[in-house]
Amino acid sequence: MRLPGASACRPGSLSLSPRLLCVITITMAIRKPDHSPAAVDHGALKQSLGYLVHLADLANMQGFARAFAGTGLTAARYTALELIGSNPGIKPADLAAAMAVERSNLVALVRFLSDKGWVQAGAGPNRREKSLELTPAGRNALxxxxxxxxxxERELAARLSAEDRRQLEALLARIVGA
Structure with a gap:
């Protein structure tokens, strides 16, 4: 994606402020994925909210991988750990729903965290269901x-003002229905 000129930083039909749209456009141009050749013109995709969110997610995941290098954690594993820590006694079905993953896919995530000694499963309130909680080692690790x-997060948002970040968080929360 070529760096936009001032004329490219127009809000168009999106409900973003002109300044925020400009910041997002420039940030995505600067933080393009490593595999994206600089000479590629992304055409109408430059105004595609879905495409910009996709590029932002790629930048996020690349930064996450760098930040968590050596831990063995993926974003999904960290998310599971954080949700279990914030919801002691959570049932696996509820954790899967919160993460928007199939319960069968959650098994490997929980197994990894259990093998690290960070999560333990106990009997749920009705004894038929398990509940998950952090171990003391898991709380320390978290x-x-x-x-x-x-x-x-600070690195990811480095090009945004505090107000831009608050506005972006609010808009993304509206998109995902949070």
Whole structure:
């Protein structure tokens, strides 16, 4: 994607402020995925909200991988750990629903966290269902991992003002229905 000139930073039909749209457009141009040749003109995709969100997600995932290198954690594994930590006793079915994954796909995530000694399964309230909670080692690990995530988030949002970030978070939350 070529860096846009001032004329390319127009809000068009999106309900973003002109300044925020410009910041997003420029940020996506600067933070393009490593595999995207600089000479490629992305045409109408430059105004595609879905495409910009996709590029932002790629930048996020690349930064996450760098920030969590050496931990063995993927974004999904970290998400599971964070959700279990924030919801002690959560049932696997509820965790899968919160992560928008199939329960069968959750098994490997929980197994990884259990093998690390960070998560333990216990009997749920009706004894038929399991519940998940962090171990003391898991709580300690999560505290350090939250610091990594905070550094990653600061890097990801480095080109945004505090107000731009709040506005972007609010708009993305509206898109996902949160």
């Amino acid at each position: 505290a350090g991992l939250r610091e990594r995530l905070a550094r990653h």
